[in-house]
Every structure is written in structure tokens, then in C-alpha cells.
Amino acid sequence: MRVLVTRRWPEEVERALQERFEVVLNGPDRPLSQAELARAMNEFDVLCPTVSDKIDAAVFDNGCRVRLIANYGVGFDHIDLAAAKAEGIAVTNTPGVLTDATADIALTLLLMAARRAGEGERELRDGRWSGWRPTHLIGSALKGKVLGLVGMGRIAVATARRAKHGFGMRVAYYGRRECEPEIARELEAEFFPDLHALLGASDFVSLHVPGGAETTNLIDAKALAAMKPTSYLINTARGGIVDHDALADALDNHRIAGAGLDVYPHEPEVPAALLGLENVVLLPHLGSANAETRIAMGMKALANVEAFAKGEPLPDRVA
Numbered sequence: 375m376r377v378l379v380t381r382r383w384p385e386e387v388e389r390a391l392q393e394r395f396e397v398v399l400n401g402p403d404r405p406l407s408q409a410e411l412a413r414a415m416n417e418f419d420v421l422c423p424t425v426s427d428k429i430d431a432a433v434f435d436n437g438c439r440v441r442l443i444a445n446y447g448v449g450f451d452h453i454d455l456a457a458a459k460a461e462g463i464a465v466t467n468t469p470g471v472l473t474d475a476t477a478d479i480a481l482t483l484l485l486m487a488a489r490r491a492g493e494g495e496r497e498l499r500d501g502r503w504s505g506w507r508p509t510h511l512i513g514s515a516l517k518g519k520v521l522g523l524v525g526m527g528r529i530a531v532a533t534a535r536r537a538k539h540g541f542g543m544r545v546a547y548y549g550r551r552e553c554e555p556e557i558a559r560e561l562e563a564e565f566f567p568d569l570h571a572l573l574g575a576s577d578f579v580s581l582h583v584p585g586g587a588e589t590t591n592l593i594d595a596k597a598l599a600a601m602k603p604t605s606y607l608i609n610t611a612r613g614g615i616v617d618h619d620a621l622a623d624a625l626d627n628h629r630i631a632g633a634g635l636d637v638y639p640h641e642p643e644v645p646a647a648l649l650g651l652e653n654v655v656l657l658p659h660l661g662s663a664n665a666e667t668r669i670a671m672g673m674k675a676l677a678n679v680e681a682f683a684k685g686e687p688l689p690d691r692v693a
């Protein structure tokens with residue numbers, strides 16, 4: 375069985391994969407072009423892509439040998455599931471193993487934005503720090519503030535646990551349905567069936583819904599207008615969920631206090647209007663970027679490829 379790994383993975387996972395299958399690794403470790411992806415579809419049985427590969431319907435146009443797309447990552451909005459399904463291709467992801475790492479980055483962004491850490495570091499490195507003073511770079515406290523979660527899946531719950539148990543924040547959430555009673559009790563979480571009502575009640579809003587057509591620009595100018603002028607927006611989910619022109623406008627005009635972003639609509643492009651603003655923290659998609667997590671993601675992808683090779687049910691099938 376021929377397997378293509380589109381980006382370089384941690385060594386131990388690559389080795390484990392190579393011990394079992396005929397594996398081709400993308401030596402230059404740059405994103406594959408659409409033409410290269412289309413070619414790969416005819417040359418391999420299994421494709422292991424990442425978020426930097428756009429698997430759209432067109433890559434299947436010239437025929438397709440691939441039977442399994444084992445995505446390295448939990449989000450799969452870069453894969454056209456309907457098109458894959460139409461080709462009879464199974465798709466898997468890597469849920470669970472990057473929950474803590476991503477929640478850690480949500481809290482990193484929240485703390486950096488609330489305490490103006492990026493601004494402070496830029497000031498210091500630029501030699502602009504003139505010394506301590508009582509009114510210098512005053513941020514916001516977290517204790518008693520409301521963290522409003524948009525979506526209440528695994529990563530949202532892990533983020534809420536950190537915020538509540540670690541920082542004494544209050545928890546509210548918006549979702550299609552209420553979360554499990556046990557989790558609601560533990561977090562003393564207030565459910566908002568209306569997104570804008572949640573936005574208006576929150577001091578920090580953290581996004582945890584999947585990307586894709588259903589959530590594109592969910593946080594638009596209207597949604598931002600529903601937020602308090604003292605509130606912050608945190609996004610570790612997908613860039614497309616936020617209208618970044620509207621966000622830049624809201625930040626520039628201080629209609630919200632700040633934002634912390636790890637994801638962007640067309641990565642690695644970062645909306646230019648954000649780059650000049652002080653009240654936004656910008657990270658380069660680091661959600662799952664710790665050594666343990668990246669290995670666990672690879673091992674999970676490998677488990678799916680192995681199950682596929684043995685004709686067993688796929689542990690993390692999404693299509």
C-alpha cells in the first residue's frame with residue numbers, strides 16, 4: 375500500500391509508518407500545489423494531508439487511486455467531504471489528542487490580550503520602555519469575568535476548565551444544544567441559545583465551532599457590535615469564522631478591547647489591516663504545536679491507516 379505524507383511529521387511517527395507501509399515523504403516540506411495533489415491522487419492508496427492542503431473536488435478530476443484520506447489534524451474543512459464521498463474515499467481525522475494543547479493556546483491568547491503582553495514585549499524590544507509607572511499598559515483582570523464559548527465541544531470544555539478552575543472566570547456558552555449536565559454542573563456554565571445574547575453577556579469570547587460553509591463569517595460586523603466595548607475575541611478554531619475586515623475595524627475603533635488570533639482565513643496570509651494594530655495578538659497557527667501532541671496526532675493518523683489496511687472499521691472516520 376502506497377502512502378503519501380504531504381508534510382514532514384515528527385520522526386518517530388514517520389518511522390512507525392515506514393516500518394509498516396511504502397511511504398513517500400514530502401522532502402521539501404512545503405505545501406503541495408493543486409496539480410501535485412491531483413497527481414498524488416492517482417499514485418497513492420492513502421493520502422495523509424494537513425490543513426495546508428486544499429483537497430477540493432477538482433483534485434479528483436483526473437481519476438483517483440486514493441481510497442483513504444487520513445488527515446493529520448482534527449479540523450477537516452480543507453477537505454471537500456462530499457467530493458471525497460462521491461469518489462468512495464474514506465476520510466479520518468485525529469480528535470481528542472490535541473484538545474489540551476489547543477485549549478492551552480486559547481488561554482495563552484486570552485492572557486496575552488488581557489494583559490497586553492504582546493504590546494509590552496514589542497515596546498521593550500524596540501527600546502521604548504521608559505520604566506515602571508502606575509498607569510503603564512493596564513490590562514484587564516480575569517477573575518469573575520465571563521468567558522463566552524461559541525461551540526461547546528472538547529476544546530471549548532478544556533478551555534472553560536482552565537478559565538474557571540485556574541483563573542476563577544465564569545463560564546457561558548452558545549451551541550446548538552445544551553452540553554452534558556455533568557459538564558454544565560462542573561463549570562456552572564450558563565447556556566445561551568442565542569449567539570448575540572452570549573456575545574453581549576461575555577467579557578471574553580472564545581470560538582470553538584468547526585470551519586466551513588456553515589460558520590463562515592459567523593462573527594461579522596453585527597456580531598462584533600453585540601460584544602461589549604471592554605470585551606476580547608479569541609480564535610483558535612478557523613479563520614473563516616470571523617469577518618476580518620469587520621474585526622480590524624472594530625479593533626481600530628475600540629468597539630471591542632482586543633483580540634487574540636491563532637488562525638486566519640487564507641493561511642499563511644494574515645489580513646494586512648490587523649498587522650498595524652496594537653490591540654490584537656497574532657500567533658501563527660500554533661494550536662497543536664507541542665512535541666507530545668504532534669506525535670499523538672501522527673500516531674492517531676497511523677492507527678487509522680493501519681485499520682484501513684486490515685479492512686477494519688476506521689477509528690476516526692468522518693466520511
Ligand code: 8YV
Nearest residue numbers: 424425446447448449661662
Ligand atoms: C493542526 C488544527 O495542527 O487539527 C487542527 O484542526 O487546526 C491544527 O492545530 C493542523 O490542522 C494540522 O493539520
